[in-house]
Amino acid sequence: MRIVLNGQYCEVKSTMLDQILIECDYINPAIATALNDTIVHKQARVGTVLNEGDRLEVVAPIGGG
Amino acid sequence: MPNFYNVEFDNALLLGTAQYPSPAILTDAIRHSQVQIVTASLRREAGGSGAGQNFWDMIKGLGIRVLPNTASCYSVKEAVTTAHMAREVFDTRWIKLEVIGNSDTLQPDIFGLVEAARILCEDGFEVFPYTTEDLVLADKLLQVGCEVLMPWGSPIGSGRGLNNPYGIRTLRAHFPDVPLIIDAGIGLPSQAAQAMELGCDAVLLNTAVAKSGDPVTMAKAFADAISAGRAAFLSTPIEMSDMAQPSTPVIGKAFLA
Numbered sequence: 001m002r003i004v005l006n007g008q009y010c011e012v013k014s015t016m017l018d019q020i021l022i023e024c025d026y027i028n029p030a031i032a033t034a035l036n037d038t039i040v041h042k043q044a045r046v047g048t049v050l051n052e053g054d055r056l057e058v059v060a061p062i063g064g065g
Numbered sequence: 066m067p068n069f070y071n072v073e074f075d076n077a078l079l080l081g082t083a084q085y086p087s088p089a090i091l092t093d094a095i096r097h098s099q100v101q102i103v104t105a106s107l108r109r110e111a112g113g114s115g116a117g118q119n120f121w122d123m124i125k126g127l128g129i130r131v132l133p134n135t136a137s138c139y140s141v142k143e144a145v146t147t148a149h150m151a152r153e154v155f156d157t158r159w160i161k162l163e164v165i166g167n168s169d170t171l172q173p174d175i176f177g178l179v180e181a182a183r184i185l186c187e188d189g190f191e192v193f194p195y196t197t198e199d200l201v202l203a204d205k206l207l208q209v210g211c212e213v214l215m216p217w218g219s220p221i222g223s224g225r226g227l228n229n230p231y232g233i234r235t236l237r238a239h240f241p242d243v244p245l246i247i248d249a250g251i252g253l254p255s256q257a258a259q260a261m262e263l264g265c266d267a268v269l270l271n272t273a274v275a276k277s278g279d280p281v282t283m284a285k286a287f288a289d290a291i292s293a294g295r296a297a298f299l300s301t302p303i304e305m306s307d308m309a310q311p312s313t314p315v316i317g318k319a320f321l322a
Contacts, residue, residue, distance in 0.1 A: 006109040025112035030121045032107065032150035037142070039149045057109065059150060060117020061124070063091070064106025064134050065081030065221070065249075065271030 004055045017048040021058070031060050067266045069213050069244055070159070070191040072130075074101045077261065077295060078288045079132065079246065081271025088123055090280050095127055098284035102130045104161055104269065107151055121154070132193060134161040139174070141181045148185050160185060161215065161248075163195045171221040171249075173197060179205045186210030195248050198232030200239055207243065214240070215248040215269065218260065222272045224252025227259055237264040254283075254290030261294025262302065 002011055005024065014020045017033065017040060033040045034057040040048050050056065067074050079102045085091040095103060105124060110117045124131060133151035138144035141164060148160045164181050166174030173195055179202070182192050186209055194206050198216045206214060216236060219225035227233060228250065236245060246267040247260040257268045268291055277283040 006111070021112075026110075027113075028115055028118035030118045030154055031110065032154045034146060034150065037146065039146055039153075041153060058112075059107040059154075060110035060114075061121040061154060062106050062108045062117060063082035063085070063120065064104050064136050065083050065269075 001050070001052050003050055003053065006056070006058060012050075015049050015051075016046065017050060017056075018045040020050060020056070021045065024058075026058055028060070031058055033058055067244060067246075069102075069193070069246075074130075074267075075099070076101045076288065077267040077291045078257075078284075079104065079267055079269035080274060080284065081269065082120075082124070083271055084275035085280055086275075088120075091275075092123065092127060093281045094274060094284035095129065097281045098288040100129065100284070100288070102132055103127075104132045104134050104271070105155065106134050106136050107147060107154060130159075131155050131157060132159050132161050133157065134195075135163045135181075137165065138163060139165050141177045141184070144177070144181045145184050145188075148181075148190060149188070152190070158189060158191045159193065160190050161193045161195060172217070175199065175202050178202075179209060182206055182211055183209035193246065198229050198236055200232075200235055203236055203240065203243075207240070213244045213246065215246045217249040218247045218256065219250030221249040223250050224273060225250050226252060226256030227263075230259065230263060233260065233263050233265065254286045257287050258290040258294035258297075261291050262297045264298050267291075 012020050014023050036055050067077050076099050080100045081104045133155045135144040135147040138147055144164045164174045164177040182194050185192050192211045193213050193215050194211050195215050203214050219228040244266045246269050247265050248269040251257050251270045252273045260268050274280050274284045
């Protein structure tokens with residue numbers, strides 16, 4: 001299935017969000033996710049199904065002003 | 066001492082965490098200036114990077130408070146979603162709310178700012194709105210639930226200092242009990258001191274320290290200037306006068322030809 005991960009097309013085998021994150025090597029807890037512009041909270045990642053063409057954003061802490 | 070959302074702090078300098086030459090210099094600057102609050106942000110991260118986790122672990126290790134921001138958000142929805150993501154990652158109800166309205170000046174979209182602040186206050190956030198010195202706007206932000214105001218000094222990263230000291234003085238006079246944090250545009254310790262002399266409660270800056278030649282020393286210089294400015298405000302400075310007023314008594318002067 002092809003999704004858009006952080007603005008880039010990406011082929012993934014999994015359909016569940018929690019599995020996609022593991023598949024894409026997001027192993028650290030300090031991340032937040034949004035699917036098609038809507039936040040998906042940590043506890044809701046299990047059970048959230050992605051579809052072809054969905055837009056997934058994965059963000060992490062960075063220095064800011 | 067500054068008090069934000071019923072938490073009291075000893076230091077009125079808030080420091081941004083971007084643009085430093087290295088993480089070690091950032092942590093040294095924080096420690097050397099005894100900063101108790103730093104800002105941070107969220108950005109896309111590639112899988113396997115771990116950079117975000119490392120940064121977060123470093124900040125957590127300092128034992129200080131984090132104020133996440135919604136930098137670069139140009140819409141209410143984007144800012145609100147980013148705030149929720151920040152709350153989850155940083156585990157805090159605090160949010161420095163930025164809804165940007167112009168890419169040249171990075172000044173806030175004041176209409177979007179009020180709406181986003183309203184939504185986030187209702188969602189249980191403790192909002193620190195990046196705003197202008199506009200008095201009416203400040204009142205609207207307080208009405209929707211903000212308990213702190215963060216008026217800009219001048220455009221972000223410009224180092225211009227306080228563009229409108231009158232506006233800041235007016236804000237202070239109208240809202241004597243609302244914590245005011247000057248956010249953005251400060252370039253020199255003397256400018257930060259001026260903000261504090263006007264009665265502001267704190268100053269938030271990033272570029273002026275991070276991009277200086279010696280961020281560690283500059284951070285301390287800002288902390289000292291901010292402390293001096295606060296002491297001056299509490300000491301009730303004299304009024305300015307257009308006319309000279311001799312400080313040495315005139316009476317009793319010897320009459321000499």
